[in-house]
Amino acid sequence: MISRLFKFNGGVHPPQHKLESANTPIVTVPMPRRLVLPLRQHVGNISKLQVAVGDKILKGQLLAIADGMISAAVHAPTSGTIAAIEAQLIPHASGLPDLCITLEADGEDRWIERQPLDFRALPKSEVIARLRDAGVVGLGGATFPSHVKLREDARHPVATLILNGAECEPYITCDDRLMRERAEEVVRGIEIMQYLLGAPRCMVGIEDNKPEAAAAMRAACAKSATAIEVVEVPTLYPGGGAKQLIKVLTGREVPSGKLPTEIGVQCFNVATAYTVHRFVNFGEPVISRIVTVTGNVAHPGNFEVPLGLAIDELVTAAGGAGSETNGYIMGGPMMGFNLPSIHVPVVKATNCIIASAPRMFPTQPPALPCIRCTRCADACPVNLQPQELYWFAKSQNLEKARDYNVFDCIECGCCNYVCPSHIPLVQYYRFAKSEIIAQDKAKQAANLARERNEFRLARIEREKQERAAKHAQRAAGAKTESSEADEAKKAAIAAAMERAKAQKAEVSPKNTEDLPAAAQAEVAAIDARRAETTSEQPEAGNPVQEKQEN
C-alpha cells in the first residue's frame, strides 16, 4: 500500500556525509576496564542511587531507579565493583560535572538473572512499569523516557504509531546500520509497542537515502503478524524531527504546545523499538547502544558500545583521530554540540561522535547585521518567524519571544544554515528559551516564598489572637471568682454587723424598767427626740457632723 506523502515548510539539503560510516557492519567494542555512568542520562528527574561504593555488581544490575514519572533507571553494562560515586564531567553542552557512578569491570562480564517478559499475559501497566525500570528512553537523541509515551490514554487513543528511521542529520548512520542488520529485532520491538498502545495503524518512516535499510525493514515487516507499513520519505533535513515526520506521513500538524497523541499519533525511534525488544524478549535492560564514529577518524563506522565507555577509547576503536582534529561533536553537525572534553562517557543520548577538523567545518565568517531577507522564515520547518525571534532574543525582550512561540523552535539549525549574514540564530533562541525557563522558575519560587510568608504571618496573627483570647478568658474567670468572694465577704460583714447589732440590742442596759411611769415617759420622749435628730442629720448632709455623731 502506497500512502500519499505530505510536505512540511522549509527544510534544507546539507551535504550528507553518510557514506563514510554507513558501509561497514556494526563493530562491538570490547568491554573496557572502567565505565563512568552519569545518573542524568535522560530528560526529567535525576535517577536515585541504589548502590554504594565497594558493592559487587553483576551485568544488567540496577544501579539507580527512576525518580518519579519522568525519569528512567540506570544499569550496569558489565559485572564489577563500584569504584566511586562522585561528580564527573558528563557530555553536556554546559561542560559542568554531574553525579556519576564509576564501575571497575572484573572482566567476567557475568549477567544477572534475565527473564523474558510474557507481555501479553501481564497487564499493560505492569509492562510499562517494567520498561521504566529497564531504563528505556528515546534513543534518537532526546532521551525522553519511553514508558511515559507508551501509556494508553483514554482521552487520546493512538490511531497511528510512527517509527522514526528517517535519520535526517548528516554524518549519522547508527539507525541505518541497525535497520539493515537487525531489522527483525526492530520489528519485534515495534509489535510490542503497537500492542501496548493499541494502535491500529503502524508506519516506519525512512528517508529515501537509505534504500538498503528500507528493503531490510520491508522484508522483516512482511514476516510480521501485524501490518506495518514501511514508507520511504524524501530526504530533506529535518525530516526526522518527530513533528516533521508526522506531517510528512499523515499530513497532520501537531498543534503548538500540544503532544502528538492529541492528534492520535505517537512517534518512537527505531533504536528505541530495538531496546524494547531486547528487554521484553531477553530481559536485557538498556546497557549499550549503537554509536556512529565519523569525521576525521581513520576508520569511520558504527560501534555497539557499552554505556559509560570513555569517548576517547571509542575514538581509538575507530582507528584514532586525525592530526588536524580540533574538537569532537556529539550528535550531528546541525544540532549537536561540542564536547567539553574527550574524557566523558558515552550516554544514552550519544548517537554520533564526529571528530571535527577545519576542512570539514570551516570557521564561520564574521557575522553581518540582519538584512531581514527572511530566508530563515522560508527554511523554518515549524513556520516560525526566525528574524523576529532574533530581534526579540537579541534585545532580551523575552515576553515577546515567548509570544512569537520561541518554544516551538526545534533548534534544527536550518535558519543558521541559510542565513546570508552568518548570524548564529539558534544560539539566540537557546539563550531566550533557557532564560525564560529560569525566569519562570524564579517566579514560581517567589510565589512559593510569598505563600509561605503569608501563611507564617497569618499563623503568628492567629497565635497572637489565641493567646489574647486565652488571657482574656483567664482574666474574666479571675474577676468572677473575686466578685463572688467579695460578695461572700460583704455578706459575712453584713451578717456580723447584724449579729453585733442584735447583740448590742440584747446587752444594752435596760435600766429604765424599774423607773416610775412618769420617768419612763420622759425617757421615751428623750429617745424619740434623739431618734428624730439622728434621722434628720443625714438629710442635713453634713458629713463632718455625721462623722462626729458616729
Added chain:
Amino acid sequence: MLTALLVMLGLALLLGIVLGYSALKFKVEGDPLVDKIDAILPQTQCGQCGYPGCKPYATAIAKGEADINQCPPGGDAGMRALADLLGVEPKPLNAEHGLPKPKSVAVIDENLCIGCTLCIQACPVDAILGAAKHMHTVIASECTGCELCLAPCPVDCISMEPIGESVATWKWRYPVYELKQTA
C-alpha cells in the same frame, strides 16, 4: 424642548443606575497596584528595603512613601520592572540598602547548633526545621537567602552558601561574536 430635556434626564438616570450598579458589582477589593508591585518583588522577605517584608514595601511604593531602588535582591532588572510598571525613570540601586549578591542559601553547621530556636523564629518563610534543644536544619528548597537567621544565632553556626551552577540549572549564554567591519 421638553422631549430633549426628558431624554437627557432619562439618559442621565439610566447611566447613573448602570454606573452605580457596576461600582457595587465590580468593586475591586484591596489595591491592585500593590499586588502588581508585589508580583515583581523577589519575595525574599529580607527587609533590606527598610520594610518588614515585600508586601509592606510594595504598599509603601504604591503610596509613594518608598522609592523603587531599595530592593537589592531584585537587582537592576527588578528596579527596571518597577520603573516600567509605575511609569517612572529607572534609577540606580540605593547602596544604603545593600548591594545585590549571588543567590545563596543558609546552611546550619549541625555540629555547632545548640537548638535555641531563635533562627526558626526569625525565618520569614518557615524554612528552618527543628525544636528546642534539638538540632535545626534549613530546607534548602524553601530558603530565600534573606540572611535574617544569621543575626539571631548566638553561636554563629549559620553561613550563607552561594548556589553554584549545576547541569540542572545551567543556562545557555547570550551569544557573543564578532561583527564584520564594513566601514
